Amino acid sequence: xxxxxxxxxxxxxxxxxxxxxxxxxxxxxxxxxxxxxxxxxxxxxxxxxxxxxxxxxxxxxxxxxxxxxxxxxxxxxxxxxxxxxxxxxxxxxxxxxxxxxxxxxxxxxxxxxxxxxxxxxxxxxxxxxxxxxxxxxxxxxxxxxxxxxxxxxxxxxxxxxxxxxxxxxxxxxxxxxxxxxxxxxxxxxxxxxxxxxxxxxxxxxxxxxxxxxxxxxxxxxxxxxxxxxxxxxxxxxxxxxxxxxxxxxxxxxxxxxxxxxxxxxxxxxxxxxxxxxxxxxxxxxxxxxxxxxxxxxxxxxxxxxxxxxxxxxx
Amino acid sequence: xxxxxxxxxxxxxxxxxxxxxxxxxxxxxxxxxxxxxxxxxxxxxxxxxxxxxxxxxxxxxxxxxxxxxxxxxxxxxxxxxxxxxxxxxxxxxxxxxxxxxxxxxxxxxxxxxxxxxxxxxxxxxxxxxxxxxxxxxxxxxxxxxxxxxxxxxxxxxxxxxxxxxxxxxxxxxxxxxxxxxxxxxxx
Numbered sequence: 125x126x127x128x129x130x131x132x133x134x135x136x137x138x139x140x141x142x143x144x145x146x147x148x149x150x151x152x153x154x155x156x157x158x159x160x161x162x163x164x165x166x167x168x169x170x171x172x173x174x175x176x177x178x179x180x181x182x183x184x185x186x187x188x189x190x191x192x193x194x195x196x197x198x199x200x201x202x203x204x205x206x207x208x209x210x211x212x213x214x215x216x217x218x219x220x221x222x223x224x225x226x227x228x229x230x231x232x233x234x235x236x237x238x239x240x241x242x243x244x245x246x247x248x249x250x251x252x253x254x255x256x257x258x259x260x261x262x263x264x265x266x267x268x269x270x271x272x273x274x275x276x277x278x279x280x281x282x283x284x285x286x287x288x289x290x291x292x293x294x295x296x297x298x299x300x301x302x303x304x305x306x307x308x309x310x311x312x313x314x315x316x317x318x319x320x321x322x323x324x325x326x327x328x329x330x331x332x333x334x335x336x337x338x339x340x341x342x343x344x345x346x347x348x349x350x351x352x353x354x355x356x357x358x359x360x361x362x363x364x365x366x367x368x369x370x371x372x373x374x375x376x377x378x379x380x381x382x383x384x385x386x387x388x389x390x391x392x393x394x395x396x397x398x399x400x401x402x403x404x405x406x407x408x409x410x411x412x413x414x415x416x417x418x419x420x421x422x423x424x425x426x427x428x429x430x431x432x433x434x435x436x437x438x
Numbered sequence: 439x440x441x442x443x444x445x446x447x448x449x450x451x452x453x454x455x456x457x458x459x460x461x462x463x464x465x466x467x468x469x470x471x472x473x474x475x476x477x478x479x480x481x482x483x484x485x486x487x488x489x490x491x492x493x494x495x496x497x498x499x500x501x502x503x504x505x506x507x508x509x510x511x512x513x514x515x516x517x518x519x520x521x522x523x524x525x526x527x528x529x530x531x532x533x534x535x536x537x538x539x540x541x542x543x544x545x546x547x548x549x550x551x552x553x554x555x556x557x558x559x560x561x562x563x564x565x566x567x568x569x570x571x572x573x574x575x576x577x578x579x580x581x582x583x584x585x586x587x588x589x590x591x592x593x594x595x596x597x598x599x600x601x602x603x604x605x606x607x608x609x610x611x612x613x614x615x616x617x618x619x620x621x622x623x624x625x
Contacts, residue, residue, distance in 0.1 A: 138598065142579075142597050144504065147497055147500070149496040149500070151497070152462065152496075166465065167467070170511060173508055173511070175605065176601075179554070179573075181547075182550050183554065183573050189566050
């Protein structure tokens with residue numbers, strides 16, 4: 125027998141062994157049939173048993189990693205997602221209530237990371253013809269075994285996704301999921317907030333318990349105060365890929381975060397300016413100080429250099 | 439609710455199920471003589487058995503039978519080890535199989551422990567946790583499923599993944615662990 129066949133046999137034997145712990149009479153009869161089909165089947169099964177015995181002592185002695193706390197089970201979370209009722213309050217609450225989908229955050233063995241440093245942008249092509257443009261300071265996890273899944277750990281990316289209704293592209297951001305419904309969409313994930321803008325097609329946002337369908341021009345912002353959908357011009361969404369930041373009534377904190385990504389310099393907003401918003405376009409071509417000078421003029425602020433970076437001040 | 443069966447009922451059932459049980463014992467690679475021995479031992483075990491009624495008695499009898507065969511094989515593996523130890527002390531170091539602990543073996547075990555711990559750390563945390571509950575705490579799959587709010591098949595899949603990873607660890611051990619699947623470290 126070839127080694128490959130033996131591996132497969134042992135895999136089957138192992139599955140049987142685990143099944144037998146909770147087997148019904150029918151399972152035992154089916155197991156008998158399997159054993160009778162080829163004497164090699166019993167040999168493979170014996171080997172699984174012997175290996176389990178060999179591991180017994182070492183497993184008792186081994187240090188196991190700390191178990192993860194999970195508020196809800198995988199299946200319960202999935203069931204909740206499918207129930208699909210949408211309430212703003214419930215969404216905000218579910219985002220704060222951590223770990224409903226923590227299962228999906230667990231990196232699978234086949235996952236790998238793509239990262240950009242501050243100020244660096246990068247576009248990656250997907251096998252199916254789609255592409256993902258990463259803005260600066262961004263970390264994205266992709267899965268070799270599942271080209272239709274990604275996780276945005278931090279930063280911002282513009283997703284151009286080839287739609288396949290039978291196999292939708294799913295982006296995980298923290299505890300939330302974004303499911304494409306034929307799409308170009310932009311996602312920004314900061315510690316305190318998440319922003320999703322759709323420029324083509326549609327995206328279904330699935331917070332821990334509820335979902336909302338975002339259409340072109342919709343921009344969803346989720347922060348500690350809750351979730352809201354505003355409207356922007358489609359051209360403004362993901363415009364950073366063309367070297368322009370487009371705003372319509374955006375809080376300065378959001379502008380500062382975008383400028384940080386573009387320049388690679390951490391930018392804070394002084395307390396006096398927190399309430400101020402900005403509408404307009406900031407070009408992000410040129411070096412950091414050129415961008416800063418341009419932004420300061422447009423935002424009508426002054427920029428103070430601090431130890432940690434820059435601060436926008438009145 | 440499944441019907442519950444008391445001990446007297448179990449002995450009756452073991453007679454009734456004799457054909458299926460003998461067939462099962464034979465399919466587990468037992469010789470003609472062993473088949474009868476295992477069946478006799480099963481019968482004796484049920485006479486000696488203390489404890490409450492069993493549910494799903496038919497599956498239970500298969501389970502007990504399978505455990506008897508497993509113990510039998512364990513015994514012969516240990517016996518094999520003792521014989522090899524004796525033979526080596528009389529005939530030298532030429533024998534390949536050596537399940538007896540020797541100084542080299544304990545060094546290997548420490549290496550195995552390290553590899554196993556590394557493998558546990560690389561598993562998805564929930565997979566490692568389910569493996570711990572099942573193998574170290576000795577908790578059954580059904581109870582684990584209820585406790586974690588998972589389906590039985592989800593628990594089974596986690597355990598399959600964990601076993602596969604442990605198998606890969608065993609496959610990467612030194613040359614003396616002569617298994618037929620040396621290149622099986624892809625997982």
